[in-house]
Amino acid sequence: MNGHRYPAGLPMPAVCRTTLRDGRVLTVTATVRPRADRADVKCVVPGAPALGERMAEVVRLARLTEPRFDSRVQVVLGMDGVPAQGERNWELAAVLADRMARDVWRPAAGLEEVSALGWSEAWQLGRVDGYDAPPALPAAPPGAVLLLGGADLPHLGALTGHADPGAAVSAVRAWFPLHSGGINDALAWVEVSVSPLDGAEAGEEDTIAAVGVGVDAAVQQAVRQALAGARHFDGRGLGRWRTVVRFGEPRFAGDSYQLALVMADRLARGREFVPRGRLIATGSSAAWHAGQVDAVAGLDAKAALILAEARAGDRVLLPAAWGAALPPGWIDALRAKGASCACVERIGVI
Known part of the structure; x- marks a missing residue:
């Protein structure tokens, strides 16, 4: 779904889960609020401020591939755990949570739970290079969707059936x-x-x-x-x-x-x-x-x-x-x- 949502009250957070190499499941949560002269993206990872900065960088780079821009809202993202040093499967989950919170992208009707594993060396091109395989992939029960970076999701345009956004x-x-x-x-x-x-x-x-x-x-x-x-x-x-x-x-x-x-x-x-x-x-x-x-x-x-x-x-x-x-x-x-x-x-x- 394309467009933007600006609810009058506190919006429901968008949630996307990811699985790390050691099998842990982390939840990335994104909430929209009026910007009010604040930064467009705020990322909070307790005890890991550098990781929060990196998450904000990933999200901002991925936004470059969106055709529209609106500066009226701030998106606040957070994780309920801290990945190990070098873990990157959370990157795709952060990008998708940010897009779901702003109604830039939504999974197909009936698919309410989203899990995503993926990382990129060039989010500014919308490229999704791959993912680090955990011991076992999370199950995708009815009403859930699992997105894997790389062969299954080579670029962000594929989410909506569009061409590779890096071409633009x-x-x-x-x-x-x-x-x-x-x-x-x-x-x-x-x-x-x-x-x-x-x-x-x-x-x-x-x-x-x-x-x-x-x-x-x-x-x-x-x-x-x-x-x-x-x-x-x-x-x-x-x-x-x-x-x-x-x-x-x-x-x-x-x-x-x-x-x-x-x-x-x-x-x-x-x-x-x-x-x-x-x-x-x-x-x-x-x-x-x-x-x-x-x-x-x-x-x-x-x-x-x-x-x-x-x-x-x-x-x-x-x-x-x-x-x-x-x-x-x-x-x-x-x-x-x-x-x-x-x-x-x-x-x-x-």
Whole structure:
């Protein structure tokens, strides 16, 4: 069933069960309530806050494959137990409980009890890769349905007889230098996944989510503001996309990732030419709505890191303010490795 349900009082919770590798049965419960400026998803696993964060990430990624978006409700999910380290069968159960709570999906009439086992390496594509087999599969008595990830349920579209939803998702990564002052310096990636949005009932920022354990509220807000501003400058990006942002390394400080973020978003939406190799960028902005690219700190260390890590085909974008301050011979050394570089003042004219 498609659509949304907004009861006046407390709604009945949606329940989906899962079975772990050791045979334990866990129950995932999802309840809808008015959002009231709270997070769109709240996950509670007593004694395991990191698992709660991971559950919220799974649910948000899977929502990317839904054609409609509504920000008026919060879904609260919880489990009545704690899976062992590395257990993942609960992932499909959490996704389905979330969808049942919002009436995005319901099992066929007469099937009131749902059990699901499954996990995915790419929930943002709607893919269900498989499940970890328990000693014995739970029985499916009359009035119950058992869903197994993988061969039986290869993707979330199969729940409603639709095509693979991953075909409608465009996901692109860009890289940025992550400088920590030592051996841990590295090129980190930011990935933007977009899917067409049908009838958004929210502002642009509400359709953008940054997910991942360690991505805090400040980063969430900065990501939303940067993309919403850059899309305003783009002139064609507003109100058309459901967006999920992931970071390869979510724990960092500063905003020098923002140019890479904005460029990954433009590439995902088909607004830029795709480079032969990676797109590596650093830069921030006080006015993304004007397309402006500002300088960031750490020029020498970041330039050295980019030069050391660059490969043939890579495209490097730096703030225009860095152009005259780059070390002598840096651009020639980069080109000798088969990479290219541009120092840009604005996006859209790269």
